[in-house]
Amino acid sequence: MADMTKNSSSEGLDIKKVAVIGCGSMGGGMALLFAEKGISVSLQDPSTEAMDIIIKQAKEEGFGDKISKHSDQKSLCESLDSPKVLIFSLPHGSVGDGVLSGLMPYLEKGDIIIDCGNEHWKNTERRQGKCVTRGIRYVGCGVSGGYQAARRGPSMCPGADDQTLDLVLPFLRKVAAKDPQGRPCVGKAGTGGAGHYVKMIHNGIEHGMMSAISEAWGIMRTGLGMSEDDIGEVLEKWNSKGELEGTFLVKIGADICRTKDPKTGERVLDTVEDKVVQDITGEEGTGIWSNEEAVGEHIPAPTLSSAHYFRLASADRAQRARAQKAFGGDFPAQKLDIQDKDKFLEDLRVATYTACLAAYVQGINVIDRKNREVHWNIDFTEVLQIWRAGCIIQADYIASLLEPIFAEYRSKDTMNLLFEKTVASDLKKGQPALKRVVVQAVLGDHVIPAISNSLDYIKYQTGLELPTQFYEAELDYFGKHMYDKKGEDPEGAPTTGKYHFEWKKA
Template sequence: MSKSDFGLFGLGVMGKSLSRNLAQKGFKISLFNRHVDEVEVDVAKNFKAEYQELKNALAFDNVEEFVASLASPRKIMLMVNAGKTIDIVIDNLLPYLSENDIIIDGGNSNYKKTKERFDYLQTKGIQFIGTGVSGGEEGALKGPSIMPSGTKEAYNNVSQFLETIAARDKNNLPCCTYIGPEGSGQFIKMVHNGIEYVEMQLLAEVATILKHKGKNPNEIAETLDSFKDDANSYLLEITADIFRKKEGDSWLVNLILDKAGNKGTGNWATITSAELGVPNTLIASALFSRYISFYKEHRVQFHKEYIKKSVSRLNLADDDLLKAYQFVRIINHYQGFKLIQEASEKFNWNLNLSEIARIWTNGCIIRSSLMEELVSIFKETNTILIHSKISKMIIDCKPSIKRVVSDCVLSDVTTPALSEALQFFNGITTQHSSANIIQAQRDYFGAHKYQRIDDASGKFYHTNWV
């Protein structure tokens, strides 16, 4: 039996799609899925039999046989649930691996755990690559955005597989690149998902405003379609599709319970922002909006208690709404890439923001026309808000977002992302903030000291305030 080029461990939705993608590209692969009596039986064999492109694949439910089927150095991609499962799988694989074999974690693992696994496997002579994979089931099959990190040597050994199955940018280059050391690939996937949280929340708010303008779901879809010429994105496209979908005579979106779930990456991004001291207020706002949504019973109770009149119809112009939407998206991307930049500097990762933006132009959930613009903008500056093209857009859009936010506040329409983007921008452009008062308060009750604007030496002072 000839050896396989590449192994896929775990045949969930993403694992199956990546397997088919690899096989369609001509790679000989080995497939593994665990055996659980009466629950998961012959999963790999049945999956192989289902698709013609997998006819040359090898299917296993025995770990030792799976590892033995792979050519050295073995390349095994794990597509299993993040967390303890990854460590259990690694321990199961280790007895059968040899020096310089490569394990790739393709799940949404925490970047800190990726660093721990990287260091642990180095002591065993095994290479470890943590890689973000974005695009969902369809992207995994047709071409995802892939964000691998680890040693450059390990990446070079797997690059032909990952780059071949990745999506292609407008120049036909793979939306896959070597990100950097340790857990940097999983870090930027975490930030990717944080940006995604905000984009989804923003579109939900825009649709809510359109509803309060009196538009039905089909008209909301038409308005979102009209945004595409100026601010197109994958999420904008699918949101328009969602509002067109009917089930019988009813629009499906109106039948869906308003409790939003999450799988942890938005939580991690918010915690990491706090740990690094980066004011990523929009990701936090989008995350907490999901948490608020989950308190459905409380929301119903509080609505009855406090809301005594129906929301008045909004009379905002669609053009104002479009410009407000563009404003928030710029702030969202500024905050997301600022988090990446700060992490790169703190951890000495030397990340290339332009290259990260490039691999996010196709295949991934946050691909957009704005992301394509950022590829060239990040070649000129790491701070997009000072780029002339972006600053002109911000100046042009700010009057609109002020109108949108103020009208929504007066009409009791909930718009956390729109509101927070405006507040953040006002804060980040305030030359003299109220923080001097906070410093005085801290010194008063805790003798934390403060610096003075009339002393350039940086000396710290303490005052007896009584």
């Protein structure tokens, strides 16, 4: 039986047995991680081969006795303690519903499901509602860091009621990534679907950061004519100090630039096609959902959305090839006319950081708006700790910048990071570098959606004389949508205007 044991701050379960349902790269990695930590793991997956691979690897690593496989849900549940603890690592959507329905006859009051898939938060809350009537606890737990982190310790973002989270946190702390101070990168994200929601926005931020870093790589490779080894050296330097220090995506970028296939000697990056297809193939839903949320919550998030459109355009290479044929060619990136390469590389570093910070700002603003709408009681200090290590958007400098802000979130009327002087100062300092990089990139026909949109974001989010003045007049002209008069709207709230002018009689 799973024992009740005292945790440092709360009472939790001493979980000794878990089921892992879904043995793909993430589920398989977590199963091995749990077993390595001394937890007995019962596997279930439609693929016997997938389960056998995990069991074989466990035996090779010396803990094969900790993993068993099960072909049906009855025997799976019988292999567990009471309360039963089951980990989902499943594709988003209907698969989870089917698995939950199949388990229901074998679940009892007090049993716990921890859904570690990239699930949509609405599905999570619907399943929580279905389970609560049976007394079953359902945790929506975002997991980040990729399959390597799933094996060695991922960042974990659980959402549920406090009592349920108190029960499972000792287990999650045992297996989660640890920051440089040894603190686990897991905590109470909030109630309801907060865990999956925060992870969803994490992925939106991730896509914005990846786009900016990829755009910088393209500028270095083609615009500056640098070798991959030289680019790897630059990325390593960026990751070692300054504003991009400890940024996971920059760190792995250096590895990617340098890696060669030991069998062929060929640089692996040179063999990779320019297609990001996960949104279209259905493997990944969070990029789509995070942008839908930004639009639905009326939060400008152009770094995130431009990165997403860039991914979509890249995915369908056949469409791009057909369009190129219709155009009679394309607009290939050119070598840039740069007089001082070192100075430009510093501008590029600052511009990349500023775009990454803008992605963070936009993502946090979406989370804050949603939290105020649905009252999840999101703990922003816990969210920052969850993102400290083991996750894709790990960025040590940004985390240090945000730490004092997040520590006071309870006393703030908003978590809009554009209102924070330290964040505003960094964005302001980055604006000239962004501008110089954008000018050179545009002249050289480089594709820079995240970087250029971050520049525009800073300008229009701080401007009080926008060309939308003309936009509003046109809306009033043909649609009688009303407008406010200059000087008569000191608060500037997003409300319907008081005036209409009869520009042309109907």
